[in-house]
Amino acid sequence: EKVPQDLVRLGFIAEGRDQVVEDTDVARAISAVFKGLASGGSARKRVQDIIPEVQEVRRRFGNIGQLPAYFTYILRAFSVLEGIGLQQDPDYAIVSDCYxxxxxxxxxxxxxxxxxxxxxxxxxxxxxxxxxxxxxxxxxxxxxxxxxxxxxxxxxxxxxxxxxxxxxxxxSDADASGGERDRRRAGGEEAxxxxxxxxxxxxxxxxxxx
Structure with a gap:
């Protein structure tokens, strides 16, 4: 029941549309994309394979929500890094590397x-x-x-x-200013x-x- 609110916080759903999300399959569809991303990596399930699923969510539910730009950039970056990693290791999983x-x-x-x-x-x-x-x-x-x-x-x-x-x-030049900061940090840790x-x-x- 908390998924719609999470989607609003992440920028997938506009403010005030969370009730609409609860009445449609958009939450389930976006959750499936995240599950696919979480299992991404290795030749069996590449992050690149998630991109068509993202495009399908946009096509079906574009009137309800949106795909934040940052999420698209992350997918593209992950796809490139994943390709480099898979050249060295067929079992490379970028999400596991980030964990x-x-x-x-x-x-x-x-x-x-x-x-x-x-x-x-x-x-x-x-x-x-x-x-x-x-x-x-x-x-x-x-x-x-x-x-x-x-x-x-x-x-x-x-x-x-x-x-x-x-x-x-x-x-060496920063020692004097850093000393006081370290003392304050130590005091905060003790507190x-x-x-x-x-x-x-x-x-x-x-x-x-x-």
Missing amino acids: PYLVSRLLREDGERAQQVLEALLYGRIQDDGVTRPALNPSRFVRLANAVGTYTQQAAKRTSSRPSPDQDERA GAAGEAPPLLRLLQRLSRS
């Missing part, structure tokens, strides 16, 4: 919306005595944990590369540690009590 970064961004976000997305990523629904309740999906949890580990390794490689002499000189837990930890704590 570690997306997870890292999500874990830095706060608020109820981030909690809901994390819940959708980590938890499925099971029937227990006729009652539907959330249950941790082990495979989803492992995938998310692996993504965090992959992003951490990638970040460590970037920071371990030695700077050039010019960068060293600029870094955060004393206050609320990170979003992922809060989610696990909340759902473990449900």
